Amino acid sequence: MSTHRNGLLLANVSRRHFLKGLAASGALVIAARWDLSLAQDEEEASYGADGMPHGWVDDPNVFIRIDEDGTVTVVNHRAEMGQGIRTSLVMVVADELGADWDRVRVEQAIGHEERYGNQDTDGSRSMRHWFDPMRRAAAAARTMLEQAAAEHWDVPVAECHAGVHMVIHEPSDRELGFGELAAAASQLPVPERDSLRLKPRDEWRYIGRENVKTDRPLAIDGEDIVTGRALYGADVVLDDMLYAVIARPPVYGATLASVDDSAALAVPGVIRVVEVQGTGQPAGFEPLGGVAVVAENTWAAIEGRRALEIEWDTESAGDNASYDSEAYRQLLEESAQSPGRVVREQGDIEAALADAETRLEATYYMPHLAHATMEPPAALARLVDGKAEIWAPVQSPQAARDGVAGRLGLEPEDVTVNVTLLGGGFGRKSKPDFVLEAASLAREFEGRPVRVQWTREDDIQHDYFHAVSVDRLEAGMDGDGKALAWRHRTLSPSIGSLFGPDPKHKVDFELGMGFTATPFDIPAMSLENPEAEAHVRIGWYRAVYNLPHAFAIQSFVAEMAEAAGHDHRDYLLELLGPARQIDPREINEGWNYGEDPERYPVDIGRLRAVVEKATEEAGWGRKLPEGRGLGLAVHHSFVSYTAVVLDVEVDDGGEVIVHNADIAFDCGPQVNPERIRAQMEGACVMGIGNALHSEITVSEGRIEQDNFHQYLIPRISHAPRTVRVHLINDSPEAPMGGVGEPGVPPVTPALCNAIFAATGKRIRRLPIGDQLAS
Amino acid sequence: MVTLTINGQDHELDVPDQMPLLWALRDVVQLTGTKFGCGMAQCGACTVHLNGEAVRSCVTPVSQAQGREITTIEAIGDDEVGQRIQQAWLDLGVAQCGYCQGGQIMSATALLNREPDPDDAQILEAMAGNLCRCGTYNRIRQAIHRAAGHEEEQA
Ligand code: FES
Ligand code: FES
Numbered sequence: 001m002s003t004h005r006n007g008l009l010l011a012n013v014s015r016r017h018f019l020k021g022l023a024a025s026g027a028l029v030i031a032a033r034w035d036l037s038l039a040q041d042e043e044e045a046s047y048g049a050d051g052m053p054h055g056w057v058d059d060p061n062v063f064i065r066i067d068e069d070g071t072v073t074v075v076n077h078r079a080e081m082g083q084g085i086r087t088s089l090v091m092v093v094a095d096e097l098g099a100d101w102d103r104v105r106v107e108q109a110i111g112h113e114e115r116y117g118n119q120d121t122d123g124s125r126s127m128r129h130w131f132d133p134m135r136r137a138a139a140a141a142r143t144m145l146e147q148a149a150a151e152h153w154d155v156p157v158a159e160c161h162a163g164v165h166m167v168i169h170e171p172s173d174r175e176l177g178f179g180e181l182a183a184a185a186s187q188l189p190v191p192e193r194d195s196l197r198l199k200p201r202d203e204w205r206y207i208g209r210e211n212v213k214t215d216r217p218l219a220i221d222g223e224d225i226v227t228g229r230a231l232y233g234a235d236v237v238l239d240d241m242l243y244a245v246i247a248r249p250p251v252y253g254a255t256l257a258s259v260d261d262s263a264a265l266a267v268p269g270v271i272r273v274v275e276v277q278g279t280g281q282p283a284g285f286e287p288l289g290g291v292a293v294v295a296e297n298t299w300a301a302i303e304g305r306r307a308l309e310i311e312w313d314t315e316s317a318g319d320n321a322s323y324d325s326e327a328y329r330q331l332l333e334e335s336a337q338s339p340g341r342v343v344r345e346q347g348d349i350e351a352a353l354a355d356a357e358t359r360l361e362a363t364y365y366m367p368h369l370a371h372a373t374m375e376p377p378a379a380l381a382r383l384v385d386g387k388a389e390i391w392a393p394v395q396s397p398q399a400a401r402d403g404v405a406g407r408l409g410l411e412p413e414d415v416t417v418n419v420t421l422l423g424g425g426f427g428r429k430s431k432p433d434f435v436l437e438a439a440s441l442a443r444e445f446e447g448r449p450v451r452v453q454w455t456r457e458d459d460i461q462h463d464y465f466h467a468v469s470v471d472r473l474e475a476g477m478d479g480d481g482k483a484l485a486w487r488h489r490t491l492s493p494s495i496g497s498l499f500g501p502d503p504k505h506k507v508d509f510e511l512g513m514g515f516t517a518t519p520f521d522i523p524a525m526s527l528e529n530p531e532a533e534a535h536v537r538i539g540w541y542r543a544v545y546n547l548p549h550a551f552a553i554q555s556f557v558a559e560m561a562e563a564a565g566h567d568h569r570d571y572l573l574e575l576l577g578p579a580r581q582i583d584p585r586e587i588n589e590g591w592n593y594g595e596d597p598e599r600y601p602v603d604i605g606r607l608r609a610v611v612e613k614a615t616e617e618a619g620w621g622r623k624l625p626e627g628r629g630l631g632l633a634v635h636h637s638f639v640s641y642t643a644v645v646l647d648v649e650v651d652d653g654g655e656v657i658v659h660n661a662d663i664a665f666d667c668g669p670q671v672n673p674e675r676i677r678a679q680m681e682g683a684c685v686m687g688i689g690n691a692l693h694s695e696i697t698v699s700e701g702r703i704e705q706d707n708f709h710q711y712l713i714p715r716i717s718h719a720p721r722t723v724r725v726h727l728i729n730d731s732p733e734a735p736m737g738g739v740g741e742p743g744v745p746p747v748t749p750a751l752c753n754a755i756f757a758a759t760g761k762r763i764r765r766l767p768i769g770d771q772l773a774s
Numbered sequence: 775m776v777t778l779t780i781n782g783q784d785h786e787l788d789v790p791d792q793m794p795l796l797w798a799l800r801d802v803v804q805l806t807g808t809k810f811g812c813g814m815a816q817c818g819a820c821t822v823h824l825n826g827e828a829v830r831s832c833v834t835p836v837s838q839a840q841g842r843e844i845t846t847i848e849a850i851g852d853d854e855v856g857q858r859i860q861q862a863w864l865d866l867g868v869a870q871c872g873y874c875q876g877g878q879i880m881s882a883t884a885l886l887n888r889e890p891d892p893d894d895a896q897i898l899e900a901m902a903g904n905l906c907r908c909g910t911y912n913r914i915r916q917a918i919h920r921a922a923g924h925e926e927e928q929a
Binding site: 080081082083084217218219221222223224225226227228229230231232234235237243268297298299302372373374375376421422423424425426453455456674675678679681682683684685686689707708709713714715716717718719720722723 | 789790793794797800801802804805806807808809810811812813814816817819846847848850851860863864867869870871872873874875876879897898901902904905906907908909910911912913914915
């Protein structure tokens with residue numbers, strides 16, 4: 001049923017050069033959870049959901065409950081953060097079961113992977129890993145209902161089949177509702193997996209459909225959201241609860257030297273000031289430490305914190321205390337001049353560059369970014385009689401559970417993690433540091449629930465930042481502009497630094513995000529990864545390292561086309577070469593988003609198809625008024641394919657106006673097309689924000705931004721005037737791809753390419769900021 | 775003691791005058807539909823109505839809210855325009871994570887109450903203070919047009 005691979009992962013981790021010493025850091029389980037272990041033995045390799053900690057479960061008794069009144073309750077074990085998984089997975093179950101939407105409810109699972117299988121809601125994996133198990137669970141439940149009906153009527157089960165929310169015996173024209181059959185069905189054994197009949201597509205009523213008519217909105221949480229009833233992390237209210245905010249060290253790795261809390265304690269409503277222990281570096285998912293002000297309400301806690309007088313000791317922070325993001329950018333740009341660890345090589349790069357008629361070189365920069373989920377982290381914890389209960393918006397409830405258990409010295413069985421809705425995740429809430437803070441405080445106030453609330457300042461200053469990056473590209477072309485040589489050096493601090501000694505190189509899954517598998521047909525290629533150190537907490541940010549890789553590669557292709565005097569689209573298609581499937585292992589890409597390289601090759605045909613679709617829909621090549629241009633980019637990530645064309649105007653003041661976005665997206669089979677469109681629309685806005693304004697800078701180890709007046713994220717005026725999402729290749733034969741993240745990476749380079757088309761100005765350094773104000 | 779009239783009901787609260795209305799609503803009255811996003815009037819998540827006007831409750835001390843009608847997302851459906859906005863939001867599937875949407879709906883309702891027939895520029899201006907990290911802006915704009923009874927003007 002579920003697959004446990006921790007033993008295997010452990011063996012592999014110890015062999016991995018870049019994670020040596022990790023075991024000693026105690027972060028092993030966490031590392032295994034997020035693919036930092038990587039590279040399993042070929043013969044033992046397991047992919048997809050099989051390769052995840054605790055694998056998958058398809059037992060209907062775990063996920064589906066039918067009451068006597070016919071209400072079907074589906075247990076959703078993935079975190080809902082706006083991607084719509086609470087709706088989409090339920091659509092899968094409802095369809096396969098034959099349930100009527102208006103009689104289906106969803107119940108959110110606690111964190112409990114032994115029961116539910118893997119619950120890490122990240123990596124754009126929920127649907128591609130859970131479509132099949134959930135279908136099987138529902139098909140098994142349907143079969144049990146049919147069996148129960150057959151026994152009730154004493155007829156052969158082959159004559160009974162499920163209709164909408166009932167089982168029908170056609171020969172005698174009888175029917176029994178699911179509710180009437182539920183009790184008997186629940187007594188039956190679960191049928192063998194191999195015996196299950198899965199419904200063919202033409203029997204689906206919800207999956208893959210748009211504009212389905214239901215009495216209740218299809219969006220499970222829609223009504224609760226528009227009426228303010230939906231519960232997020234900070235919305236759970238318990239009797240007698242306390243409210244806390246925490247002052248954290250301003251530099252990663254710094255510790256508390258001294259605190260004077262007399263003024264804080266004098267603030268009305270403040271109850272106590274408590275030190276929270278950090279674990280130093282690497283921080284993993286542990287709290288950063290600091291001083292908590294615990295009060296009767298959030299406002300009193302915030303006021304109390306303002307009154308604290310704290311001295312921090314930055315000695316223990318080492319180099320981090322002198323980290324300066326501007327100096328670091330220069331350092332990385334310098335390092336990019338020299339060769340780095342070779343990740344992939346073909347042909348003779350030096351010779352090819354030397355022979356080239358035209359040589360081109362460009363360096364691209366993308367700064368640190370903060371997730372800035374609209375809901376800042378918040379968690380509620382209560383410890384009673386050695387049992388902890390948590391309410392929190394977490395993408396990885398099992399990691400939260402394990403972390404709380406570790407921190408409080410409990411067994412995971414003694415920790416219950418209730419998962420609220422997430423007011424945005426984007427990777428931030430994979431890290432349960434804020435939950436562990438609440439747990440620490442709950443221990444100080446045994447019996448009383450304590451909520452830790454992060455303010456926006458906390459969130460922006462103490463995020464797990466998106467890695468800053470420098471990408472240097474060089475190309476050599478012949479007299480016709482044909483590419484002969486391609487050298488790409490990529491430099492970024494690694495997320496690996498969070499869990500052990502800094503690997504100082506991107507680890508395989510980071511390189512696997514749109515770098516190693518660069519899909520071009522160029523005779524000589526060298527992909528290199530020079531060293532870069534981490535000086536702040538680095539973490540996953542929606543689409544992760546795909547962002548800088550796509551920005552650099554897709555911008556550079558446009559620069560090459562320009563230098564060659566070719567149309568960008570034609571040039572891009574030529575670089576991609578003919579439709580074909582590349583085994584990722586052949587191009588040294590062993591990670592492949594954890595998916596089977598045979599089922600999930602790098603499919604050049606699919607890349608070409610999205611380019612063709614997006615450009616065709618956008619009217620590529622059409623004449624635009626002065627100051628306006630079309631920009632194109634394509635990217636393959638999370639085993640899906642996305643191309644974007646943006647129609648952009650730059651006004652006299654240098655303001656960027658995105659008139660239209662045409663997004664062609666191929667994720668293979670589409671379960672909830674309406675939500676896929678929504679994800680693409682949101683990804684487009686985020687990609688525009690990543691390009692236009694967002695930037696975290698650091699001086700003396702301290703983050704220089706602290707709220708939305710300094711850390712700028714897109715507002716309504718920055719969104720494209722129209723977004724048209726073109727979904728293609730909804731084919732049952734295609735392998736299912738991810739949806740949440742792959743929309744973001746091509747947006748930023750498409751925007752920069754459009755700006756070039758509009759103005760002739762090439763953006764190589766993000767954010768764009770005021771670079772266009774002449 | 776301050777007396778606040780929230781969604782038509784009077785509440786006596788024992789809180790300091792300077793406490794932002796946001797925290798009084800959330801922590802004291804336990805109406806959690808109004809969200810905290812920034813605490814400095816930058817994001818709009820905390821938007822409520824004071825006498826029908828959209829304000830940022832995170833920077834509105836309770837003393838200023840006293841004696842005025844406070845309406846929160848929990849009761850905006852009692853307003854005919856608010857109800858239409860909510861319906862348009864559902865029809866177009868605006869919400870992603872939903873965290874910002876209470877504030878968005880409060881701003882949009884205030885706009886339509888003030889200007890029943892807004893053009894695009896007016897919508898952009900009225901909604902400029904409401905951030906949505908999920909990027910639902912296009913649907914927000916469309917939903918406001920729809921609630922205003924405008925023909926689908928989107929491609
Ligand atoms: S919380 Fe009030 S505007 Fe952001
Ligand atoms: S819907 Fe998530 S922040 Fe707006």
